[in-house]
Amino acid sequence: MVYRVIQWATGLVGQEAIKGVLAHPDLELVGAWVHSPDKVGRDVGELCGLDPLGITATGDLDEICSIDADCVVYAPVLASSRTVARLLESGKNVVTPVGWIYPMETPKVAELEDACRRGGTTLHGTGINPGGITERFPLMLSAMCRGIRHVRVEEFSDIRNYPTESVVREVMLFGTPPEQAATSPMPAILGEGFMQSIDMVAAGLGWTLDPEKRTTHEMAVATRPLDTPVGVLDAGSVAAQRFTWEGLVDGDPVITVRVNWLMGEEHLEPAWRLDGQRFEIAFDAEPPLAVTFHGLHPPVVGEHPEIGLIAPAMHCVNAIPYVCDASPGIKTYLDLPLLAGRAAS
Ligand SMILES: NC(=O)c1ccc[n+]([C@@H]2O[C@H](COP(=O)([O-])OP(=O)(O)OC[C@H]3O[C@@H](n4cnc5c(N)ncnc54)[C@H](OP(=O)(O)O)[C@@H]3O)[C@@H](O)[C@H]2O)c1
Known part of the structure; x- marks a missing residue:
């Protein structure tokens, strides 16, 4: 089975996640959301310094929700639980390095759980620190x-x-x-x-x-x-x-x-x-x-900061098949099976 993936935000984490999706044998990139108006309408490959991918970036949530996709990698600088709820309700699982690693019960968390139930979807918070090394x-x-x-x-x-x-x-x-x-x-x-x-x-x-x-x-x-x-x-x-x-x-x-x-x-x-x-x-x-x-850090200080973002991006990407197969709701590492990366093709 191949899981269809949308990238939400193409900052450093987003770009590394896109490269990870492209390299993953079970995943296919089908869309991307961007924040900056000058990135809207551009080819997603170009935004990541890659060859064109034939996928056009959009800044429109409704457009993203209407795409036939299994999962969104949600990596904006500012998180919005309302947006995440919309994505979940639209039938897209969400993996993210911006929160919900082990959330306390709050009204906002209850809203997200409801959105998961309505969409039959799963939300999983991950990353490196927090989201990996710390738990x-x-x-x-x-x-x-x-x-x-x-x-x-x-x-x-x-x-x-x-x-x-x-x-x-x-x-x-x-x-x-x-x-x-x-x-x-x-x-x-x-x-x-x-x-x-x-x-x-x-x-x-x-x-x-x-x-x-x-x-x-x-x-x-x-x-x-x-x-x-x-x-x-x-x-x-x-x-x-x-x-x-x-x-x-x-x-x-x-x-x-x-x-x-x-x-x-x-x-x-x-x-x-x-x-x-x-x-x-x-x-x-x-x-x-x-x-x-x-x-996990860039080896030469001050050069290629993106190297430090590969691990949090890949922790999101490699979780996708497991999150898509999980039952609906917010799922942590205490709920999911052992996650693994994939061999180079
Ligand atoms: N848990 C972890 O271990 C971990 C590790 C690394 C990062 N993170 C988190 O991951 C997120 C992304 O990090 P990054 O390194 O990719 O950051 P970044 O390179 O600064 O990129 C930020 C992204 O957010 C978008 N953006 C800017 N203003 C926005 C707004 N007002 N609303 C929504 N999106 C906006 C930008 O869009 P444009 O490109 O269109 O301007 C860009 O794609 C951050 O929240 C960071 O804290 C977590």
Whole structure:
């Protein structure tokens, strides 16, 4: 069986997903939605730097809903549950890296469940971090341990690989004084996803967490002006940030999710170091299993940022056959079978 796929948004994740769909033996690309008016009407292959595919991009939701397709890879910068509901109601399954990894019961989630029932469709939230490293893989690895006391999941990234000034400076607040960066919306924005990861790991491992999770925000400043892909960061301004979210039992952490984002590792105070970009998962358990993921970051800092988006895009794409075959509703990794990629053809 070949599943017919629509790509929603052709940013970095969307373009990598399109390449993934084209390379997948069980998938066929049949449409794409774009946000920018200048991309409407253009060939989707061209938008991705590929040869023409004979598929024209549209900016119209109704047009997308009318296409005969099995699944939408939903990857816009701003998610809309109303749009996702429309897609689900129109009979299209949805896989996405923008949320719903392990959603709490809320009226909006109930609306999406209703849309799934009406359309006979499934919604699956995935990604890399969250959506993979922070819950799927800890849960899988935990099957090799006993007496699990603590799980730590940690990202170590050079933020120079993210050249989008509007996000890095204006949302993440790199380059601002520490007192300004302390007001960053990032703990809340990122926390929304990572709290779901923590809840999912707790559900899988059998922890009843305290109602409140703990969030910590640490910073390091530049000791001299730093020349970066998002411009010069002044001496004394924030040049590295570390966010930690913890699930607690009786006030003690049992699940720790942390991201370390450094603008290089020189001229920082405190003198933080990355010691290589990577993701880590570590158990305080028997045995004390620890796994490090390499190869998910762009190998040369500042070059080809899209390499870092292949994994979240492929986690979406490779989920499609399993999501299309699932029963209707919001399905997490706790519901779906083991997902696999596909051999090169
Ligand atoms: N869970 C994970 O691990 C993970 C990992 C990576 C990314 N993500 C998420 O995936 C999404 C896409 O990331 P990306 O790297 O592809 O971002 P990106 O390169 O910045 O692309 C953003 C896309 O969103 C579209 N867009 C811009 N403004 C929009 C609006 N107001 N409403 C709807 N769409 C809009 C853009 O359309 P045009 O191209 O037409 O301008 C573009 O296709 C983001 O939400 C990101 O947070 C999640």
